Amino acid sequence: MKYIAYKENTLLCEDVPLSELAEEYGTPLYVYSKNQIIEQYRYFNNALGDPRHRVCYALKANANHHILKLLANEGAGADVVSAGELFLALKAGFSPAVTVFAGVGKREDEIEYALKQNIFSFNVESVSELHTISRVALRCGTKARISLRINPDIDAQSHPYITTGLLSTKFGIEASKALEVYAYAATLSSLELVGVHTHIGSQITRVEPFIATANYITGLVGKLRETGIHLSHIDFGGGFGVQYVNAVEHEAIKQEENPNSTVPTPAEFLGAVLPILQTTGCAVWIEPGRSLIADAGVLITRVISVKENTNKKFVIVDAGMNDLIRPSLYQAYHQIVPLSISTYESEKVDVVGPICENTDFFARERMLSKTNAGDCLAIMTTGAYGFVLSSNYNGRLRPAEILVNGDRVRIIRPRQLMGELE
Numbered sequence: 001m002k003y004i005a006y007k008e009n010t011l012l013c014e015d016v017p018l019s020e021l022a023e024e025y026g027t028p029l030y031v032y033s034k035n036q037i038i039e040q041y042r043y044f045n046n047a048l049g050d051p052r053h054r055v056c057y058a059l060k061a062n063a064n065h066h067i068l069k070l071l072a073n074e075g076a077g078a079d080v081v082s083a084g085e086l087f088l089a090l091k092a093g094f095s096p097a098v099t100v101f102a103g104v105g106k107r108e109d110e111i112e113y114a115l116k117q118n119i120f121s122f123n124v125e126s127v128s129e130l131h132t133i134s135r136v137a138l139r140c141g142t143k144a145r146i147s148l149r150i151n152p153d154i155d156a157q158s159h160p161y162i163t164t165g166l167l168s169t170k171f172g173i174e175a176s177k178a179l180e181v182y183a184y185a186a187t188l189s190s191l192e193l194v195g196v197h198t199h200i201g202s203q204i205t206r207v208e209p210f211i212a213t214a215n216y217i218t219g220l221v222g223k224l225r226e227t228g229i230h231l232s233h234i235d236f237g238g239g240f241g242v243q244y245v246n247a248v249e250h251e252a253i254k255q256e257e258n259p260n261s262t263v264p265t266p267a268e269f270l271g272a273v274l275p276i277l278q279t280t281g282c283a284v285w286i287e288p289g290r291s292l293i294a295d296a297g298v299l300i301t302r303v304i305s306v307k308e309n310t311n312k313k314f315v316i317v318d319a320g321m322n323d324l325i326r327p328s329l330y331q332a333y334h335q336i337v338p339l340s341i342s343t344y345e346s347e348k349v350d351v352v353g354p355i356c357e358n359t360d361f362f363a364r365e366r367m368l369s370k371t372n373a374g375d376c377l378a379i380m381t382t383g384a385y386g387f388v389l390s391s392n393y394n395g396r397l398r399p400a401e402i403l404v405n406g407d408r409v410r411i412i413r414p415r416q417l418m419g420e421l422e
């Protein structure tokens with residue numbers, strides 16, 4: 001299922017050489033493979049098996065309208081965290097009946113909008129939020145379906161900035177209070193208690209934290225039943241990691257020798273937790289973002305210049321941290337490769353952007369194929385948390401986005417124009 005790969009010495013997205021796209025549409029440029037997105041969704045959906053189970057795409061990973069439409073057409077549900085994301089989801093055709101609303105700080109107007117759209121459920125983060133949702137539901141003369149997001153205090157073993165299942169983080173209701181808060185929520189007449197929600201973090205690369213979470217949830221659902229509270233729905237969250245190293249292979253490109261590089265497949269993650277969760281008889285929904293879309297995208301950038309200091313070489317490219325912030329924010333690794341292989345020589349370099357910050361880098365001390373000004377590079381595995389986190393910092397225009405389907409190419413977001421900076 002690798003739709004972005006080398007054919008001889010040319011990097012292709014499906015049937016289209018990426019160098020042709022760089023020439024035609026300019027750089028920096030996000031390019032996505034339509035078939036990779038669809039196949040990855042189907043792969044997840046098949047791995048879930050039972051038709052009551054559901055994949056709810058976490059819009060925060062990539063909210064381009066045309067990509068959302070692809071997933072909505074496939075029948076995916078939506079995981080949203082703001083009125084804005086709900087608006088985008090509905091506009092793209094996601095059904096409110098399979099939409100869940102998460103997030104630690106929902107405003108009253110956002111709750112009211114979601115209630116009026118009749119979404120499936122709110123994932124509630126605190127007792128005070130229970131009160132707010134209950135009040136808004138009363139005011140609107142309706143009932144709100146809710147799940148409680150429980151923080152199980154399980155370490156996702158990911159980057160601390162994207163770890164959300166520990167008590168030291170702001171997320172969810174602490175596990176020790178879960179029974180008490182469920183009992184209280186059951187007394188609020190404008191709420192309908194449907195389920196339980198967890199999301200312990202992102203880019204999780206081991207099955208163990210997920211297994212611990214599944215065991216916790218199963219135990220909780222059982223204990224609640226003993227108290228007369230019968231849940232029908234488990235929202236297991238997202239967080240399934242993807243493999244960033246060695247995303248593409250070519251004999252001219254040095255492969256990373258990273259012992260932690262093998263990440264379980266979605267089928268392996270789900271295979272480890274579904275049998276546990278299914279013992280509850282509940283419908284199981286998951287909220288993957290990254291693992292649905294990361295592999296389907298690349299960021300194309302052009303080398304502006306190569307600069308040598310006494311003991312360092314910098315490859316200065318025309319994309320910056322304003323286009324892709326993951327390396328700056330999480331010291332995240334993305335493989336960087338040439339669009340056309342013209343040499344088997346490599347050298348140790350820093351790949352940096354044009355922004356006036358020392359954190360504006362894509363790779364440090366990395367062995368990269370020898371490159372010159374004017375060459376184009378692909379920053380791999382950037383379909384998720386790429387464009388959505390882009391900004392106009394330093395007066396830089398947001399890049400264009402392109403969707404490739406076989407040999408067909410479509411602009412799904414034009415490059416921002418100077419006039420739009422005002």
Ligand code: LLP
Nearest residue numbers: 058102199202203238239287288289290385
């Ligand atoms: N559900 C909830 C409640 C979430 O907070 C998130 C992500 C997801 C689902 C989707 O998680 P995923 O399957 O994509 O791991 N900007 C960071 C990632 C932040 C994730 C925030 N929450 C990055 O670039 O690594």
